[in-house]
Amino acid sequence: MPEGDTIWRTAVALRRRLIGKTVTAAAPDLVKRLEGHRLVAVEPVGKHLIMRFNGQVALHSHMRMTGSWHLYRPGERWRQPERRARAVLNFDGAVAVLFSAPVVEVVRDDRQPVQHLGPDVLAETFDIDEVIRRARLSQARTIGELLLEQRVCAGIGNIYKCETLWTHRVNPWSAPSSLDQAELRGLYLTARDLMRRALTGKGFAPRHAVHGRGGRSCPRCGTRISVRAQGEQARMTFFCPRCQRKKDQPTDWSSLSD
Numbered sequence: 001m002p003e004g005d006t007i008w009r010t011a012v013a014l015r016r017r018l019i020g021k022t023v024t025a026a027a028p029d030l031v032k033r034l035e036g037h038r039l040v041a042v043e044p045v046g047k048h049l050i051m052r053f054n055g056q057v058a059l060h061s062h063m064r065m066t067g068s069w070h071l072y073r074p075g076e077r078w079r080q081p082e083r084r085a086r087a088v089l090n091f092d093g094a095v096a097v098l099f100s101a102p103v104v105e106v107v108r109d110d111r112q113p114v115q116h117l118g119p120d121v122l123a124e125t126f127d128i129d130e131v132i133r134r135a136r137l138s139q140a141r142t143i144g145e146l147l148l149e150q151r152v153c154a155g156i157g158n159i160y161k162c163e164t165l166w167t168h169r170v171n172p173w174s175a176p177s178s179l180d181q182a183e184l185r186g187l188y189l190t191a192r193d194l195m196r197r198a199l200t201g202k203g204f205a206p207r208h209a210v211h212g213r214g215g216r217s218c219p220r221c222g223t224r225i226s227v228r229a230q231g232e233q234a235r236m237t238f239f240c241p242r243c244q245r246k247k248d249q250p251t252d253w254s255s256l257s258d
Helices: 004-018 029-034 128-137 143-147 158-167 181-200
Strands: 025-027 039-045 048-053 057-062 068-072 085-091 094-099 103-107 226-230 235-239
Touching: 004 039, 004 048, 004 068, 004 094, 004 181, 025 029, 029 057, 029 085, 029 103, 057 085, 128 181, 143 158, 143 181, 158 181, 158 235
Parallel strands: none
Antiparallel strands: 025 085, 039 048, 048 057, 057 103, 068 094, 085 094, 226 235
8 A cells, every 4th residue: 555655755746747737638537527627736645645726626536555646748658557547637748647546536625535534644744742632542452553543643554554663662463552652652753754754765774674574584683573464454564573572471472473
């Protein structure tokens, strides 16, 4: 699934090429009404993307696991099959194509599709107090599931969930109530820092510590990194069973490591 930083990069690319330009043709019918409208803003909100046009109309898309926006020159060959295109917007000198996104809709009120979300982890002004308030009200059973809860904090995905918990030596299956206020704040602020560094390329190691490294050595203690499905969506969680054991967990819990 694209994470918040991926959506921010997408927004930057769309702004750079398309802001101020008018849609000359649009397909399929569900986006046809955008024809003749000028793009005035592109805003990432967590994992959602809002493209605002003049005339009080907007295009809302959510990539989920498979979606992506591509930009092409007119006549350039697409990198994905046409059958996967959910929206095709033609501008003067550019074509924007949304592939495989399960959520795409034209709306009048651009706030409505994202009003349920918590504060955006990458926003310039990040309301950490509101995040903590929402976190304490959440019904998430584990801290790993809580970090992915977009109604609490928008934008954090599975990669930065795993990396943040490893950084703080927190077991992904710990109950959120087992963390005090300072520990909880630290997790969200670290996720924000890692993602903002990834956006700028400053000080960010290209290799993840645990995500995608199941069976390899933990860079901190050398223990084999474990992988387990977590939550109702069975998201694969990568963690170090030694560095990230629960506070009341014995050191040797290798029987639960895979």
